[in-house]
Amino acid sequence: MPVDELRKLQYKLMKTLVYRLYSFSPFYHDRMKDAGVHPDDIRSLADVKKLPFMYKKDLRDNYPNKMFTASTDELVRYHVSSGTTGKPTVVGYTQKDLDVWTESLARSLTSCGIGRGDVMQVSYGYGLFTGGLGLHYGAEKVGATVVPASVGSTEKQITLIQDLNVTAIACTPSYLNHISDVAEKMGVSIKNDTSLRVAVLGAEPWTAGMRDRIQERLGIRAHNIFGTSEISGPMFTDCAEQKGIHIWGDIAYTEVIDSETGENLPDGESGELVVTVLQKEAMPMIRYRVGDITSLDTSVCPCGCTHPRISRLTGRVDDMLIIRGINVFPSQVEHCLMQIPEISGQNYMIIVTRDGSLDSMRVQVELRKEFFSDKIDDLLEIRKKVAYELKNALNVSVDVELTAPDSLPRFEGKAKRVIDRRVL
Amino acid sequence: MTENSDSCKYVIRQISVFSENKPGRLSAIAKGLEEADVNIYAFSIAESKGFGVVRLIVDKSTAALKKLADIGFMVSYTDVIGIKMEDRPGGLYETASILGDAGINIEYAYAYSGRNGAVLIIRVDDVTSAVKKLLAAGKELIKAEECL
Ligand SMILES: [Zn+2]
Numbered sequence: 001m002p003v004d005e006l007r008k009l010q011y012k013l014m015k016t017l018v019y020r021l022y023s024f025s026p027f028y029h030d031r032m033k034d035a036g037v038h039p040d041d042i043r044s045l046a047d048v049k050k051l052p053f054m055y056k057k058d059l060r061d062n063y064p065n066k067m068f069t070a071s072t073d074e075l076v077r078y079h080v081s082s083g084t085t086g087k088p089t090v091v092g093y094t095q096k097d098l099d100v101w102t103e104s105l106a107r108s109l110t111s112c113g114i115g116r117g118d119v120m121q122v123s124y125g126y127g128l129f130t131g132g133l134g135l136h137y138g139a140e141k142v143g144a145t146v147v148p149a150s151v152g153s154t155e156k157q158i159t160l161i162q163d164l165n166v167t168a169i170a171c172t173p174s175y176l177n178h179i180s181d182v183a184e185k186m187g188v189s190i191k192n193d194t195s196l197r198v199a200v201l202g203a204e205p206w207t208a209g210m211r212d213r214i215q216e217r218l219g220i221r222a223h224n225i226f227g228t229s230e231i232s233g234p235m236f237t238d239c240a241e242q243k244g245i246h247i248w249g250d251i252a253y254t255e256v257i258d259s260e261t262g263e264n265l266p267d268g269e270s271g272e273l274v275v276t277v278l279q280k281e282a283m284p285m286i287r288y289r290v291g292d293i294t295s296l297d298t299s300v301c302p303c304g305c306t307h308p309r310i311s312r313l314t315g316r317v318d319d320m321l322i323i324r325g326i327n328v329f330p331s332q333v334e335h336c337l338m339q340i341p342e343i344s345g346q347n348y349m350i351i352v353t354r355d356g357s358l359d360s361m362r363v364q365v366e367l368r369k370e371f372f373s374d375k376i377d378d379l380l381e382i383r384k385k386v387a388y389e390l391k392n393a394l395n396v397s398v399d400v401e402l403t404a405p406d407s408l409p410r411f412e413g414k415a416k417r418v419i420d421r422r423v424l
Numbered sequence: 425m426t427e428n429s430d431s432c433k434y435v436i437r438q439i440s441v442f443s444e445n446k447p448g449r450l451s452a453i454a455k456g457l458e459e460a461d462v463n464i465y466a467f468s469i470a471e472s473k474g475f476g477v478v479r480l481i482v483d484k485s486t487a488a489l490k491k492l493a494d495i496g497f498m499v500s501y502t503d504v505i506g507i508k509m510e511d512r513p514g515g516l517y518e519t520a521s522i523l524g525d526a527g528i529n530i531e532y533a534y535a536y537s538g539r540n541g542a543v544l545i546i547r548v549d550d551v552t553s554a555v556k557k558l559l560a561a562g563k564e565l566i567k568a569e570e571c572l
Contacts, residue, residue, distance in 0.1 A: 367442065372442055372498045372500055373477075373500075374438070374502040375531055375532070375547075376471075376476070379442075379472070403444055404443075404498040407444070407496070
């Protein structure tokens with residue numbers, strides 16, 4: 001599609017969406033009023049910058065469904081991801097929302113050369129997380145045969161890759177590294193003993209260097225996938241050229257802004273990603289501040305495609321951590337610890353490391369004096385309880401370390417409670 | 425004198441110290457006690473992944489507790505019993521079965537070599553009953569005031 005036609009289509013879809021939200025979303029109606037913007041003020045794509053932003057916090061404040069613009073009987077699915085504090089983020093989908101999501105991913109997979117004749121192992125978690133089911137339907141749509149392996153049982157996954165002649169895999173880059181490590185221990189070389197030729201990797205930050213290492217080691221093409229549940233789920237990948245992730249312009253309108261000023265940044269400049277999903281029914285997001293740091297490239301891709309691209313994500317504007325593909329906010333950890341009387345909730349440290357290829361998260365907490373016992377079993381019980389509560393709140397296994405009161409660092413000003421020792 | 429206050433004489437105050445498994449924690453405890461002029465009679469460490477509890481029997485428990493708290497340790501008193509060990513086989517088994525028969529649970533035990541022979545320190549869930557049972561069975565217990 002020529003660029004000007006694509007932009008015309010984007011404008012038309014944007015205009016419809018803005019009218020829709022102004023009319024049916026009390027939340028966004030008020031936000032537009034507060035910003036002094038009326039749908040009639042949006043006369044071109046250049047006017048989009050007048051529209052107010054939406055934030056992850058808005059989803060939490062409107063938990064679980066106050067942002068929905070579809071009625072419950074129109075919804076066909078929910079996905080749930082972790083929020084910044086105790087409350088998770090709930091996303092509802094109409095059938096059309098699922099169709100658009102699947103269509104987007106199908107186009108992306110096609111651009112990576114995945115289709116009929118491929119056997120794709122989906123090793124993202126199935127369930128509330130969007131990774132598993134998203135890739136599942138996307139791969140089916142392009143005619144690939146899906147192996148819904150989900151996460152875990154790595155040795156069995158390797159056996160399936162061999163026995164079912166798996167040609168494509170979707171998972172986090174660190175899980176693929178783990179699979180390769182385990183395969184080596186089993187005496188299996190992914191490069192020489194399997195049919196694997198392509199991987200679709202994401203849900204956590206990874207570098208071009210890591211991509212090159214994976215491609216070299218496994219003898220495959222490793223593509224980068226992007227998406228987050230607030231915009232539906234994983235939707236966009238880079239193409240065979242591997243020169244940035246194509247954000248299909250008829251599905252989403254992409255901006256990169258300066259986080260501080262909110263101003264749009266020109267092509268190539270690094271800033272915060274802002275996405276408007278143009279065709280969403282159940283929970284439309286206008287100018288959603290995704291929080292990932294990237295840059296925009298609106299030039300025509302060497303593959304001939306005119307849809308804009310974003311560069312590999314380089315970090316976050318907030319303190320969100322991604323542990324084994326799961327989003328974890330330090331505020332969630334704090335919120336959870338505050339509920340446990342045996343420990344001090346205010347003072348804690350989060351230490352993230354990568355053991356081999358898997359992330360591991362350790363939380364240091366201070367035991368309260370009243371709960372100190374000379375019996376080691378009592379203390380182990382407290383540690384077990386904290387680990388259980390954190391696992392419950394974060395969906396990630398956490399190693400808990402009990403420490404004495406006042407032994408953890410105190411901070412003047414902004415607390416630095418996270419030590420991330422992972423080397424990407 | 426009531427029976428209760430009688431058995432009180434045999435209740436020894438152990439000092440329990442929380443300690444992270446980090447280098448230098450034990451020497452910090454030892455240094456602190458030396459500065460407070462406290463003698464350590466018995467000493468045991470229970471360790472788990474990442475942390476441990478150091479248990480001490482000392483001559484001046486009040487001074488010891490204060491000093492350790494002052495230098496930043498989490499400390500508490502724990503009531504324990506000291507049993508003089510007869511120098512013959514089966515002594516430990518006898519003690520355990522006296523308490524076991526009375527339905528008293530030994531949480532943990534450790535031994536040390538006292539001025540007048542070996543002493544077994546035990547931590548039980550019901551100290552008063554344990555003292556009574558052990559005395560009735562003819563065991564010789566360490567008095568708190570003589571504390572070793
Ligand atoms: Zn391309």
